[in-house]
Amino acid sequence: MPEITYDIQKNYGVLSEEKSGWKKELTLVSWNGRNAKFDIRDWSPDHEKMGKGITLTREEAEKLVGFLQAAFAQEG
Amino acid sequence: MPEITYDIQKNYGVLSEEKSGWKKELTLVSWNGRNAKFDIRDWSPDHEKMGKGITLTREEAEKLVGFLQAAFAQEG
Numbered sequence: 001m002p003e004i005t006y007d008i009q010k011n012y013g014v015l016s017e018e019k020s021g022w023k024k025e026l027t028l029v030s031w032n033g034r035n036a037k038f039d040i041r042d043w044s045p046d047h048e049k050m051g052k053g054i055t056l057t058r059e060e061a062e063k064l065v066g067f068l069q070a071a072f073a074q075e076g
Numbered sequence: 077m078p079e080i081t082y083d084i085q086k087n088y089g090v091l092s093e094e095k096s097g098w099k100k101e102l103t104l105v106s107w108n109g110r111n112a113k114f115d116i117r118d119w120s121p122d123h124e125k126m127g128k129g130i131t132l133t134r135e136e137a138e139k140l141v142g143f144l145q146a147a148f149a150q151e152g
Contacts, residue, residue, distance in 0.1 A: 010147075012143040012144075012146065012147050013139065013142075013143040013146075014139075015132070015136040015139045015140055015143075016133070016135070016136050016139075024130075024136060026140060026143045026144065026147070028147070038144070038147070040116070040130055040132075040140065041130075052128060052130060053130055054100075054116055054117075054128060054129055054130055056091070056116075057092070058148075058151070059092070060091040060092050060100060061144050061147075061148075062144075062148065063089065063090075063091045063092075064091055064102060064116065064140075064144070065141050065144050065145065065148075066089075067088040067089040067091075067102045068088075068102065068114070068137050068140070068141050069141065070088065070089075071086075071088050071102070071104070071114070071137075072134075072137075072138070072141075075134070
């Protein structure tokens with residue numbers, strides 16, 4: 001498997017934390033040297049291991065915020 | 077591999093769409109009969125095949141909205 005490189009350029013905050021110390025975080029990550037994207041993912045305490053996650057462009061992230069706010073209003 | 081069951085209870089919107097018709101969507105999904113959670117994931121046009129994604133609790137989703145809004149303000 002080709003090596004995946006990543007550069008965590010910003011860490012915006014922790015969404016939740018497991019007892020193991022792994023945290024679900026919103027970060028800005030450049031994958032394989034490409035333009036940095038928003039990234040929601042589980043990370044080990046030292047950020048050396050990663051779990052499943054997704055990347056979002058700015059446009060996708062802006063839509064997501066709108067949809068979530070509508071969902072919160074709907075769910076109460 | 078044990079079978080994974082899922083029930084898409086709500087579809088809040090499409091974040092982006094590939095030429096193939098696959099869409100990245102925000103949905104409310106019950107996985108394996110458990111409580112429904114927010115879910116950000118790629119889906120085939122008929123929602124029969126799924127790509128990588130993540131689930132978020134309401135609490136995680138609320139934090140995410142706050143972090144993204146701060147990020148947008150920061151990035152300009």
